[in-house]
Amino acid sequence: MVTLTYTDCLRDLADRLTAHGLRARLDQPIGRPPALHVSNPGVPGSAEHVFLEDQALWWSWGDLLAAASNVDAAVAGICRMLGARTAVVN
Template identity: 45%
Template structure:
């Protein structure tokens, strides 16, 4: 199983994104780090994976294409950035 802190961050992010109207699914591919699949139900082609990795003494959310989203401690910033990229209405 994944280490607990990153997994908990992804669970919290999934909860917040779901409350914000996005569909989420936490995935744990065999032998790989956990990731969060996020889908905009109003625009089903808008879907991405979010991963979490440590960087400079803190955990960060990243897009699967290796672009940072926000530090794990800044959930509001992460939710806002993900909603923007997936075209979710404000």
């Protein structure tokens, strides 16, 4: 069994979000949980931080986004919040 770290989980989420046209940057502030800064370059001012703590992904205002294991739900919620397309075009 492979154990993923918090940064592995956030990097996977970031990769999936960029496929939807979003930009994602990993932040690892000292003394705080790791987070992604996610923005939509197509919608000026559209940005949000998503934190990973206690095996869950949280919005910056403290609401639960999704379980860390449910990346599909997290991607859908972030895309919806930031006005990004939800269908990946290959």
